[in-house]
Amino acid sequence: MEEIASEYDVVVLGTGLTECILSGVMSVRGKKVLHMDRNDHYGGEAASVNLETLFKQYGNYQAGTEPWKKYGRPNDWNIDLVPKLLMANGDLTNILVSTDVTRYIEFKQIAGSYVQQGNGPRATVAKVPSDAGEALRSPLMGLFEKRRARNFLTWVGNFDENNPSTHNGMNLSQTTMKQVYDKYGLEATTRDFIGHSMALYPTDEHINQKGMAKDCIDRIRLYVNSMARYGKSPYIYPLYGLGELPQGFARLSAIYGGTYMLNATVDEVKYEGGKVSGIKATMKERGEEGEGMKFETKCKKILADPSYFPDKARVVGHLVKAICILNHPIDKTDNADSLQLIIPQSQVGRRHDIYVAMVSSTHNVCPKGYYIAIVSTISESGANHHLELQPGLDRLGKIEEQFMGPPIPIYEPLESGVNDQVFISRSYDASSHFETMTDDVRDIYRRAEGEELKVEGLKDGAGLQYEE
Amino acid sequence: MATRPQQGGRPGGARFAQFKLVLLGESAVGKSSLVLRFVKDQFDDYRESTIGAAFLTQTIALDDQTTVKFEIWDTAGQERYKSLAPMYYRNANCAVVVYDITQAASLDKAKSWVKELQRQANDNIVIALAGNKLDLVTEQPDKRAVPTADAEAYAKEANLLFFETSAKTAENVKELFASIAKKLPIEQATQRGVRGGPAGGRPGGVDLGARAESGTAAGGAGGCQC
Ligand SMILES: Nc1nc2c(ncn2[C@@H]2O[C@H](COP(=O)(O)OP(=O)(O)OP(=O)(O)O)[C@@H](O)[C@H]2O)c(=O)[nH]1
Ligand SMILES: [Mg+2]
Numbered sequence: 301m302e303e304i305a306s307e308y309d310v311v312v313l314g315t316g317l318t319e320c321i322l323s324g325v326m327s328v329r330g331k332k333v334l335h336m337d338r339n340d341h342y343g344g345e346a347a348s349v350n351l352e353t354l355f356k357q358y359g360n361y362q363a364g365t366e367p368w369k370k371y372g373r374p375n376d377w378n379i380d381l382v383p384k385l386l387m388a389n390g391d392l393t394n395i396l397v398s399t400d401v402t403r404y405i406e407f408k409q410i411a412g413s414y415v416q417q418g419n420g421p422r423a424t425v426a427k428v429p430s431d432a433g434e435a436l437r438s439p440l441m442g443l444f445e446k447r448r449a450r451n452f453l454t455w456v457g458n459f460d461e462n463n464p465s466t467h468n469g470m471n472l473s474q475t476t477m478k479q480v481y482d483k484y485g486l487e488a489t490t491r492d493f494i495g496h497s498m499a500l501y502p503t504d505e506h507i508n509q510k511g512m513a514k515d516c517i518d519r520i521r522l523y524v525n526s527m528a529r530y531g532k533s534p535y536i537y538p539l540y541g542l543g544e545l546p547q548g549f550a551r552l553s554a555i556y557g558g559t560y561m562l563n564a565t566v567d568e569v570k571y572e573g574g575k576v577s578g579i580k581a582t583m584k585e586r587g588e589e590g591e592g593m594k595f596e597t598k599c600k601k602i603l604a605d606p607s608y609f610p611d612k613a614r615v616v617g618h619l620v621k622a623i624c625i626l627n628h629p630i631d632k633t634d635n636a637d638s639l640q641l642i643i644p645q646s647q648v649g650r651r652h653d654i655y656v657a658m659v660s661s662t663h664n665v666c667p668k669g670y671y672i673a674i675v676s677t678i679s680e681s682g683a684n685h686h687l688e689l690q691p692g693l694d695r696l697g698k699i700e701e702q703f704m705g706p707p708i709p710i711y712e713p714l715e716s717g718v719n720d721q722v723f724i725s726r727s728y729d730a731s732s733h734f735e736t737m738t739d740d741v742r743d744i745y746r747r748a749e750g751e752e753l754k755v756e757g758l759k760d761g762a763g764l765q766y767e768e
Numbered sequence: 769m770a771t772r773p774q775q776g777g778r779p780g781g782a783r784f785a786q787f788k789l790v791l792l793g794e795s796a797v798g799k800s801s802l803v804l805r806f807v808k809d810q811f812d813d814y815r816e817s818t819i820g821a822a823f824l825t826q827t828i829a830l831d832d833q834t835t836v837k838f839e840i841w842d843t844a845g846q847e848r849y850k851s852l853a854p855m856y857y858r859n860a861n862c863a864v865v866v867y868d869i870t871q872a873a874s875l876d877k878a879k880s881w882v883k884e885l886q887r888q889a890n891d892n893i894v895i896a897l898a899g900n901k902l903d904l905v906t907e908q909p910d911k912r913a914v915p916t917a918d919a920e921a922y923a924k925e926a927n928l929l930f931f932e933t934s935a936k937t938a939e940n941v942k943e944l945f946a947s948i949a950k951k952l953p954i955e956q957a958t959q960r961g962v963r964g965g966p967a968g969g970r971p972g973g974v975d976l977g978a979r980a981e982s983g984t985a986a987g988g989a990g991g992c993q994c
Contacts, residue, residue, distance in 0.1 A: 342853050393976060402976045404855060409974055530974050540858065547853040554844035560851040583849060 304559070307598040308334040310748075311579055313566060314605035316344040317542075317734070318725040320549035321741050322603055322748075324399060327556035328758050334597065335553060336564040340586055342550055344605060345728060348543030348665070351377040354623065358703045367701070371625070372667040378541035379623060379665065382728045383657040383674035384737075385410055385535035385640060388526040391738035392545075393536070398755035401548040408663055410535035412636040413527075415440070415497035416643040417489060419691065425632040425641065428497045430527035430534070431457070445487055452484040452494075456520050472514040477506055480513050488646075496644035498523045502653045502678065502730055503645065522735075535640060535733070539664045566608065567594075569722075576602050576721045601721045601748055606711035612724050614714055618707035619730050620685045621676035622693060625701040627669055630658060637662045637671075640732055643691055652678040654692040655732045670700075678730045679707040716747050723748045785954045786837040788859055790889075792881040793866035794874045795848060798900040801935035802866060803840055806945055811936050828942075828949055836949040838862075854888065862894040862948050869899040869932060872913040875922075882926055894951045896929035897922075898944055903934040 499519035526534030584592025606613035675692035713724035923930035
């Protein structure tokens with residue numbers, strides 16, 4: 301086996317999406333990267349696993365039985381552990397295109413974006429209106445409200461930050477969203493679906509915060525623009541599951557000289573004068589005889605997911621989720637083969653929205669006739685987490701298999717990493733898309749490299765040699 | 769994916785199909801060199817390990833009616849510490865497993881790659897075994913460490929195509945890729961697209977590369993299409 305270099309610019313620990321994007325970008329920029337993961341597969345929390353692995357991970361079956369066998373070949377299943385979708389016009393799409401990682405991954409649309417109004421069996425489930433025209437046809441609003449919503453959406457569509465004449469007399473950096481809604485005279489239920497299913501805020505905190513109006517308008521515009529791009533929903537999704545994303549960026553990193561090592565554990569992190577200076581590590585395959593391959597190398601920086609440095613991160617909340625296997629589409633969704641359904645918190649007496657993300661054989665994640673739906677929310681203190689997802693589970697109808705573990709802690713770093721040069725990423729949050737993940741990528745890059753991450757032109761500037 | 773052509777028949781009844789080809793083998797056996805020879809008809813004596821060139825395409829005409837385009841994935845070194853991603857094997861239609869005929873151990877490594885392919889890749893993948901650096905033994909026969917007959921016998925038993933090649937002199941390089949092309953299911957590919965083809969061309973598929981034309985539908989003035 302080849303020698304490990306005696307020094308790297310960056311050691312990256314964990315092959316989640318955040319880490320793989322950073323590894324890829326740094327390699328393209330000419331940094332010498334060593335990228336390791338303690339697992340035997342790529343993706344960490346962002347991996348997609350087969351059905352057998354999922355059963356074994358959750359342990360929800362009787363010893364000696366093999367319940368996955370009745371669902372076809374386990375490898376025909378690629379089940380995401382993190383329920384997220386890509387915004388067609390979002391930053392992750394931008395990064396994928398800018399780095400040419402789109403060469404390795406094919407994408408398909410998510411067929412629909414829905415929102416629930418009301419509660420229980422009689423609740424309305426309707427398409428999220430994505431423009432003024434759809435607002436006029438939406439069952440979510442009465443006749444007069446439709447017109448007011450149309451006016452609002454037309455204004456949002458025309459909004460241009462640099463052109464005050466499109467601001468309708470408001471200074472958005474000072475305004476609350478409540479003031480904007482008031483100005484358009486929108487009803488509470490309309491504010492609800494706009495804020496939660498278009499701006500995609502998971503709570504109501506944005507409504508009364510001064511200056512949040514600009515952020516909210518940006519989010520609605522991202523939704524509307526993403527929707528306009530391919531037509532059915534604002535979301536796209538990679539064939540074979542989200543686990544393809546970290547793999548694609550890892551390949552990018554490798555192509556530019558990044559060294560990859562799975563099954564590798566860090567035995568010691570060395571510091572000099574308070575800054576990281578190197579690592580000692582062991583690479584050993586599961587079941588491999590002997591000591592494995594032990595090595596030591598110097599490094600200037602470490603980028604890592606929080607699981608590699610539990611003492612440098614804190615828990616900021618808990619996510620609850622249930623991965624459900626269905627053999628039918630979801631009721632009231634036009635038999636969509638894939639969708640996002642948002643149940644705004646206020647509709648079901650909560651403080652955090654419940655999300656349902658569903659994909660199916662159209663996306664090569666399961667055999668024909670099956671659907672994989674993940675119901676998730678932020679766990680609320682004092683709540684019985686077994687019941688928190690119930691309104692979402694109720695929407696699914698008959699469930700063939702359900703995988704639900706204890707609430708999952710969400711971590712964020714204690715420090716920026718500038719002092720010790722150990723930069724910790726955030727856990728995947730409860731949001732339904734990757735926008736906060738790419739914010740974290742950009743934030744870590746800024747902290748680690750002292751400059752903004754510019755992805756535009758990465759594929760040409762750095763001399764990627766390929767032929768057509 | 770924007771660059772991928774449509775799959776299917778060309779005007780005049782000619783056939784065209786695109787296939788994903790992956791390379792495997794020990795480091796320094798000449799995987800990248802074989803690709804470089806095949807795609808650009810070049811050779812470099814002092815090649816560094818693969819950097820920045822892990823995705824190439826080459827089109828060959830099998831006959832005046834049939835064109836095959838290879839989408840070639842080089843390993844990019846991820847296999848060095850047994851860290852190749854499943855993505856690499858995914859939907860590969862064919863593979864070239866390379867060893868160095870002057871290094872006996874590289875054939876053992878090649879055999880383990882063949883096993884790995886049979887475990888991980890499509891059932892109907894076409895695999896070719898290439899014993900590379902043939903030029904070295906043409907000059908100095910005593911350098912040969914793997915007898916042709918041995919490798920050939922193994923290839924036959926494992927149902928692999930087999931060639932001894934030289935990326936340096938180009939000997940058997942075209943032949944290697946052409947024989948793979950001949951064994952691929954072109955009929956099926958032209959009808960359905962074995963590789964799947966561009967997602968942009970299938971129902972619900974999207975072409976992210978087409979960003980410039982459609983990316984700003986509601987941006988700037990004009991907005992909401994209402
Ligand atoms: N004489 C001779 N040398 C060759 C031939 N093919 C490759 N080489 C040399 O062998 C060395 C390794 O070739 P590469 O093509 O980089 O090998 P590789 O399998 O891609 O290696 P990795 O990328 O490290 O896995 C280079 O110095 C090449 O010039 C050949 O057919 N004949
Ligand atoms: Mg190479």
